[in-house]
Amino acid sequence: MNAVSALVTATCIENRTFDEISLGDSARITRTLTQRDIELFSAVSGDMSPVEMDADYAGTGMLHHLVAHGMWGGSLISAVLGMQLPGPGTIHLAQDLRFYAPIGVGDTIDVNVTAVEKDALRHRIVFHCCVRNQYGVDVILGKAEVQVPLKKIRCPHVDLPDVQIADHRRFRAMLSRVAGDSSITVAVVHPCDESSIVAVKEAAAAGWIEPILVGPAEKIRRVAGQAGVDISAYRMVDAAHSHAAAQRAVALVTSGEAKVLMKGPLHTDELMHAVVAEPGLHTGRRLSHVYLMDVPSYERLLLVTDAAIHIAPTLAEKRDIIQNAIDLAYMLDIGAPKVAVLSAVETVNPAIPSTADSAALCKMASRGQIEGGVVDGPLAFDNAVSKLAANEKGIDSAVAGAADILVVPDLESGNMLAKQLTFLAGAEAAGIVMGARVPIILTSRADTSRARVTSCAITALILLAGQARPAAVVES
Incomplete structure (x- = not known):
């Protein structure tokens, strides 16, 4: 592979088709929750609960469940499915999650999805989803069902924009x-x-x-x-x-x-x-x-x-x-x-x-x-x-x-x-x-x-x- 080809490959993301995925295949990301994450999710959702926005309270680890579990943790699961496995072209159909522990500002979580069921007729895959904190505690467990593309898709990797919240x-x-x-x-x-x-x-x-x-x-x-x-x-x-x-x-x-x-x-x-x-x-x-x-x-x-x-x-x-x-x-x-x-x-x-x-x-x-x-x-x-x-x-x-x-x-x-x-x-x-x-x-x-x-x-x-x-x- 020449230098130009390597550069193109490094700046693109590529999916895995239905036929390329086997049971047991998995993907993961690791993220640390910050106060800025809470502010951004609050701005997008319109949920400005004082528990979400209070940095001192958030630092105790007891966040409003919508931000700490539903929005933030759930969105990271969706990110793994949409960006890595299966990747571009994936359609998220259903998600059944259970929340077992809070996530606090400063907590680092590992988000892992694993293929556990394949529907060859409808080209759907069910993934087991596990979100675990830095102490080895499972904070979110559940399943997600997605429609998996049949054709290869490659698209440029786009950096997220720098978002500024004018909170004064x-x-x-x-x-x-x-x-x-x-x-x-x-x-x-x-x-x-x-x-x-x-x-x-x-x-x-x-x-x-x-x-x-x-x-x-x-x-x-x-x-x-x-x-x-x-x-x-x-x-x-x-x-x-x-x-x-x-x-x-x-x-x-x-x-x-x-x-x-x-x-x-x-x-x-x-x-x-x-x-x-x-x-x-x-x-x-x-x-x-x-x-x-x-x-x-x-x-x-x-x-x-x-x-x-x-x-x-x-x-x-x-x-x-x-x-x-x-x-x-x-x-x-x-x-x-x-x-x-x-x-x-x-x-x-x-x-x-x-x-x-x-x-x-x-x-x-x-x-x-x-x-x-x-x-x-x-x-x-x-x-x-x-x-x-x-x-x-x-x-x-x-x-x-x-x-x-x-x-x-x-x-x-x-x-x-x-x-x-x-x-x-x-x-x-x-x-x-x-x-x-x-x-x-x-x-x-x-x-x-x-x-x-x-x-x-x-x-x-x-x-x-x-x-x-x-x-x-x-x-x-």
Whole structure:
């Protein structure tokens, strides 16, 4: 056999016909059950039983029977029959299985099928099926009847696709830290569209906010009616238009009647102008924006900054941008965050100003002008989030491949990066503008209700964790 023929044979699977199979012939596979297996089967079946999805409970070996026995073990039996013996062209007719022991996360099982009966008239074979764990215990026993092909079939072996479940478990973990009865008073500015009203209702129902609706009262009531939301229990402050609503809401905060601002469908500039015009909300620190990104394919919460405030930040502004992001990371229990200062390349090039800024920022961090984080740059995006990419380029860095914070060169690159992570990588995003004395929740009309409620919960978490720190502006 030449090299080409060997390669073709290795990348193809071939069946065994009815006449080629004798009683006693067998095939087997070995697999280890992981939490990811449970999540994938739950997503496919729609069975989201808490027993299935709880990794801690699953680790005890007591899984929901549908996943541990029926779906996972049964599917592996089908895989042996369909891929090995008889192989391609097999039609599964019947299966009678009995389940004798649980399968836990980390258990390794051996799946074996053996031909025990042949029906020459109908070209059917009955296989004895045995699934045994690493301790030699039979966990599944039974029989499967299949229709066996009469002709040889050879087909290419296709690798399974890489499946990603967008479960946003990092945001879920943060939300679990906020008690449902620790609500904060929020001045909601000009909530005159259905999405804003629904977001208010959901956040209030979750116990995270006590809303004060600020804006044209009749219009708000009309929109709430159209959305089917009862707002009779919420305090209403009438304001003729969005500009007046922003001013009234800021006044509520400065007087202490509200602890947080939340943006409705008015222009961000209108609200921020009212905030900047109020000296009582200033901290002396530059405002800067941080996107909180729960990216399913990344191992940690990712903070992207600045993607909304500074169009082309100076070196001094970038210093504050980094310090604000580090402070936020600590509020979220991310200690000594790893900060990657991004550029197009990982070496300093005078023709690319962001690389020179990156080098200067690293020196500022080493001299104590930036505190609390591990700062490195310039780093290209791939080097910041992938150890493989960093290793291939010979980059020796504590930050490379493990960044918690990504510092972008300018607003355009930051905005595009955040939107790409959201719409192409399945990320869920909330955002924080650090630097004001009160949190301000900014929601976009394109945001999902989950993103809005998450933003409210994160705001409550920030208030609980950092009441003495400079406050923040939350955007989703």
